[in-house]
Amino acid sequence: MIQKILIANRGEIALRVLRACKELGIQTVVVHSTADADAMHVRLADESVCIGPPPSRDSYLNIHQIVAACEITGADAVHPGYGFLSENAKFADILAAHNITFIGPSGDHIRIMGDKIEAKRTAKRLGIPVVPGSEGAVTDEKEAKRVAAEIGYPVIIKASAGGGGRGMKVARTEDDLEVALATARSEAGAAFGDDAVYIEKYLEKPRHIELQVFGDGFGNGVHFGERDCSLQRRHQKVWEEANSPALNEEARARIGGICAKAVADLGYSGAGTIEFLYENGEFYFIEMNTRLQVEHPVTEAITGIDLVHEQIRVASGGGLSVRQEDIKFNGHAIECRINAEDPRTFTPSPGTITHFHTPGGLGIRVDSGVYSGYKIPPYYDSLIGKLIVHGRNRVECMMRLRRALDEFVVDGIKTTLPLFRDLVGNADIANGDYDIHWLEKYLAATAE
Structure with missing residues (x-):
């Protein structure tokens, strides 16, 4: 141990x-x-x-x-x-x-999934559905045009070593492709030191669905259900929930089974998240994150299982504490990422927190390392805390979230709390009717 x-x-x-x-x-x-x-x-x-x-x-x-x-x-x-x-x-x-002991997967598995092209090849081999696109890196404009013509426009060009939206450009026509390809390569080289890019079919109105998986390194794997991370700004997640409002039990079981088998077949050890775009009832692999996710608490809320405990147990060689049939999903959970940012411009807002009061009550969890008098440094990510709310169903969860946001107080700096107070009262959000482009459209509309 x-x-x-x-x-x-x-x-x-x-x-x-x-x-x-x-x-x-x-x-x-x-x-x-x-x-x-x-x-x-x-x-x-x-x-x-x-x-x-x-x-x-x-x-x-x-x-x-x-x-x-x-x-x-x-x-x-x-x-x-x-x-x-x-x-x-x-x-x-x-x-x-x-x-x-590194509490995570092997270096080899991190390398495979860190290279987006190799990750896609591996996913395809493991039976995970993938987005139609190039088999590997696209090396020149002629090849890019051939691939794009085969899969059909619009297409998206992505950095092989990328993430967070950098090195990612959409081309809606062949005329757009040349500029998009050059721009994506330039951004990829600057951000990651590697200008390799690949091409995929661009989905117009997908949701972002991810599966929480675990492997024990001995050929066993389980999934802990999905999270819906479709509310994003500049490809950065803002609001996550479990389970997804877009999936039914059949779809959840189908994709969960595929992912659990994939990590087992890979011999994967520890926590991982397999991310998909979901449109018209179909899942398309994006990437696999070989670590704990920021949004892991919503999965803990609906399963009652501590994922960090599970990470430590697996890393110790103790194997998984649960079998797939032991994992039950209870109710609904939503997480809001509270950032030290201006809620309208999203510019960072470092400074001293003069008053910090978190909400409480049944089904409320706040993960934060700050306190009254704490000075937010300007050097790091702007996340200051996460509000996680759990209810017996999505309606109860939304009502509880509304109440919790009203109780949450952070003075001395600007935060994104006002944004979430707006979102929780929006009809589309209440109905679960949104995709990965919804939030940016909403922000653009409300800024006018």
């Missing part, structure tokens, strides 16, 4: 992992930059190690410093959270070379 876990992250996810470790009786070490010396997870951990100045490259992305912190404190495992080094295959390999 793992004895001491070093948490190689910050903010709400570091605190989330720390709490799970305490419940399991496991000692904790956190690393932090000088900017995070007063963070809540630093205050609550058994041990803390400062690993550098505020810039991420000098602290949270500094593999040498993190491995040194493990050796100094005797930590025998590392939980990477999400972001930073959570999907860094080199980091996983280096930890393995130092006999430190």
Whole structure:
């Protein structure tokens, strides 16, 4: 069994992992930059190690410093959270070379799924439905035109090593293709150091559906249902819910079974999320994230299973704690990401929180590492907390969410709370009638 876990992250996810470790009786070490010396997870951990100045490259992305912190404190495992080094295959390999358990999949599986072209090939081999598109990287305009003509316009060009919407361009006609291809390559090279791109059919009004999966590394796999992440801005998720308003039991069981079998056949170990676009009753693979997701609490709410506990159990070699038939789905859950941003312009709003009051009551959970008097640093992601609400059904969940948002108070900085108060009263949201383009259209309309 793992004895001491070093948490190689910050903010709400570091605190989330720390709490799970305490419940399991496991000692904790956190690393932090000088900017995070007063963070809540630093205050609550058994041990803390400062690993550098505020810039991420000098602290949270500094593999040498993190491995040194493990050796100094005797930590025998590392939980990477999400972001930073959570999907860094080199980091996983280096930890393995130092006999430190990486609480996540193998470096090889991270590499496969980190390359979008190889991930798509692997998904297809495992029987996961994929979007029609190029078999690999598109190398020139002539090849791009041939592929686009075969699958039909509109098409979308994506960075092979990409994510977060960077290196992603839509071409609706052949005339658009040349500029879209050049722009996507340029953005991909600048953002990821790799200008390889590929082409897929562009779906006009899809939903973004993702399946939470787990493998034990011994050929067994399960799924914990789906999450609907269709409310997005610039390809960044804003609001997630489980189960999806768009799926019925038959569709849920079908895609869940495919994904559980895929991770089992892959020999995958730990938590993963297989993401799809969903349109006209069909699923199309986008990517697989080889880590815990920001939105994992909505899955925990409807299953009653602690996914971080499960990660630690699997990494310890204990296998999965549940079989597929043991996993039951109860009610409905919604998560709102509360960011330190202007709710209209979405510009970051660092500064000191003068008053912080979270909602409470049945079915309410807030994951946050901030407190009254805490200073939001300008160096990192703007997420300051997540409001997770659970109800017996979606109607109850929405009413509970409305009440919780009214109780939530964050003073001293601007936050996205006003946006969610608007959304919870919108008829389309209440009816579950939205796709991945809905939020940006709504924001454009309300800005006029």
